[in-house]
Amino acid sequence: MDKKTFLLIVILIFSLASISCKKENNNTNTKPSDNLAIDSLVASKRNIIVWEEIYITAYTKGQHLNFHWSTNHGSMQSTDSSTVKYWACPSCLGLNTVECKVSNEFGTVSDTIMINVK
Amino acid sequence: MKKHLLLFLIVLLITFKGYSQCCSAGNPLGGDASNEGLEKNELKIFTSYKHSLSKYYYHFDAPYDIPNIEKSFYDFQNISISYGVFSRLSINTELGYFFNKTQEVKLTNDNIIIKAQGLGDMGVSIRYLLFKTVKPVSQLVISGGVRIPVGAFNEEINGATVPISLQPSSGALKFKAGIFYSRKRNDRKLGWNSFLFLEYSNTINQGYLVYKYGNLMQLSVAATYEIHQKLNLLFNTKFEWRAHDIRENEMIIESTGSKVIFLNPQLIFAFKPDWSFIVMADLPVYKYVNGYQLTNSFSFQLGIRKKFKFNKS
Numbered sequence: 001m002d003k004k005t006f007l008l009i010v011i012l013i014f015s016l017a018s019i020s021c022k023k024e025n026n027n028t029n030t031k032p033s034d035n036l037a038i039d040s041l042v043a044s045k046r047n048i049i050v051w052e053e054i055y056i057t058a059y060t061k062g063q064h065l066n067f068h069w070s071t072n073h074g075s076m077q078s079t080d081s082s083t084v085k086y087w088a089c090p091s092c093l094g095l096n097t098v099e100c101k102v103s104n105e106f107g108t109v110s111d112t113i114m115i116n117v118k
Numbered sequence: 119m120k121k122h123l124l125l126f127l128i129v130l131l132i133t134f135k136g137y138s139q140c141c142s143a144g145n146p147l148g149g150d151a152s153n154e155g156l157e158k159n160e161l162k163i164f165t166s167y168k169h170s171l172s173k174y175y176y177h178f179d180a181p182y183d184i185p186n187i188e189k190s191f192y193d194f195q196n197i198s199i200s201y202g203v204f205s206r207l208s209i210n211t212e213l214g215y216f217f218n219k220t221q222e223v224k225l226t227n228d229n230i231i232i233k234a235q236g237l238g239d240m241g242v243s244i245r246y247l248l249f250k251t252v253k254p255v256s257q258l259v260i261s262g263g264v265r266i267p268v269g270a271f272n273e274e275i276n277g278a279t280v281p282i283s284l285q286p287s288s289g290a291l292k293f294k295a296g297i298f299y300s301r302k303r304n305d306r307k308l309g310w311n312s313f314l315f316l317e318y319s320n321t322i323n324q325g326y327l328v329y330k331y332g333n334l335m336q337l338s339v340a341a342t343y344e345i346h347q348k349l350n351l352l353f354n355t356k357f358e359w360r361a362h363d364i365r366e367n368e369m370i371i372e373s374t375g376s377k378v379i380f381l382n383p384q385l386i387f388a389f390k391p392d393w394s395f396i397v398m399a400d401l402p403v404y405k406y407v408n409g410y411q412l413t414n415s416f417s418f419q420l421g422i423r424k425k426f427k428f429n430k431s
Contacts, residue, residue: 051186053225070279072327073365075223077230078276087225089186090373090410091283094365097326112326 030107036062038102041113043086049118050090056113057083058100068101074117088117146170146194146214146417153298153313155247155259156202159428164198166396166421172414179406187412188222188229194238196421206247210263214238216286236270236286243294255309256301265292265317271324282329290331291320300342307344313337321364332361332375338382348389354382356400362408373409378402392425 030036039059048054058067060082067081073092076084086098096117101110146168156162172190175182198212220233243263250257269287273280282289294317302309315338319331340354356379363374384398399418407413 051184067277068274068279069277070274070325072325072329073282075232075281076278077232078278081277084278085225087223089412091363091371093372094369099326 030109032061032109033106034061036060036065036102036104036106036109038100038109038111041098041100041111043098043113043115046114047116047118048088050088050093053085053087054115055079055083056086056098056100056115058102058111060102062102062104062106064104066103068103069098070101071098072096074098074115086115088115093117152423153245153259153261153296153311154300155206155245155250155257156200156208157427157429158202158205160202160208161426161428162198162200162423163426164196164200164421164423166196166419168192168194168196168417168419170194170400170414170417172412174413174415175410176405176407176413177410178408179404182410184410186224188224190221190412190414192219193217198241200245208245208247210241210243210245210261212241213268219284219286221284232275232280232284234270234273234280234284234286236273238269238286239265239288239292240268241265241294254301254303257299259298261294261296261298263294265294267291282327288319288331289322289324289327290329292331293318293320302342309342310340311342312339328366330364332363334361335359340382348387350386350388352384352386352398354380354384356380356382373407373411376405376407376411378406379404392427394423396421396423 043056044054069084073096074088099112175184196214200210202208223230245261248258267287271287271289296315298313300311315336317334321330336358338356343351358378363371381401387395
């Protein structure tokens with residue numbers, strides 16, 4: 001094998017390996033029960049202006065819970081596991097979705113809440 | 119003349135308080151510090167470190183006082199490998215890692231630091247040498263490729279996902295194309311080159327996130343000056359145009375997109391045969407942003423480049 005072929009193969013392998021290493025989303029949701037459920041997501045305000053800070057809390061059932069918060073637009077800081085502080089910068093105007101996923105040994109459940117940023 | 123040029127460059131680098139694109143998702147436009155074609159069986163490896171600091175909000179073309187952002191910065195390492203497959207065709211791959219991509223935010227009761235790190239996007243492109251002359255030294259190169267979102271796009275802190283703009287990967291497949299022309303007379307120390315770069319982004323469609331980065335166009339014109347046999351100065355002027363980003367339901371995000379003119383001085387020091395040390399900076403001299411956007415103060419890059427020639431002759 002000459003050097004040229006070898007280099008091309010290395011580049012090809014590098015490319016394919018990188019593509020195949022992408023994370024897969026685990027969206028498998030469990031049926032809510034007393035062992036694991038989100039009763040509600042409650043925001044201190046649902047209509048806010050840019051840079052205004054609100055708190056969003058997940059009320060849940062179950063033990064040994066892990067919380068995972070995500071949003072399509074805006075920033076969040078976890079204050080404790082079940083509550084996040086949410087705010088939005090000028091490029092986050094609109095109706096934004098905040099999702100909370102809660103998991104334990106019984107599975108994963110999720111819920112969303114909409115926050116309108118003006 | 120040489121002293122004046124060097125002094126001018128140093129003063130510019132130290133005192134400039136410019137503004138440019140703030141932290142945005144994915145890699146900064148890196149490349150291998152050159153857009154030239156390669157000879158057959160020639161291998162070029164380039165690695166660089168880049169630091170960028172953002173501090174000021176702008177509204178249209180003027181500073182706007184928003185006290186909530188203290189600063190935003192990133193430290194990024196890039197590696198780029200190019201290889202001349204045929205006499206006119208070369209292939210380039212590049213990948214980068216963010217040591218940190220950080221934003222310090224002032225909120226009502228506390229200061230918050232949001233930080234992410236990880237692998238950025240991977241670039242793969244080909245370059246085709248349309249023509250090359252020896253006297254004067256000139257070449258015309260066209261290029262095309264993709265930027266693949268292989269890196270981290272789900273970074274989180276204590277269970278809360280960090281915003282898109284701080285994710286190391288852009289999360290979107292991007293297509294890029296460019297055309298490069300350079301020319302220098304053999305008996306002159308001064309030459310010039312120009313580069314047109316276009317980038318189109320696919321829409322991210324991931325759960326609740328539907329997002330399309332605005333198209334990007336960059337047009338550069340550079341004067342190159344041979345200060346010394348081993349030291350070259352490249353004084354690049356770059357116009358960058360970014361269109362609005364778009365979210366779900368084709369909603370245009372008003373506070374995205376910009377028009378910027380950068381000065382992009384570069385010093386290239388060939389300290390050994392086939393080895394070069396490169397210092398460059400991005401210093402925006404004019405910026406117009408749509409809506410309200412965080413803009414940065416400066417960025418600089420240090421890089422090292424090595425060429426290998428595998429020609430049998």
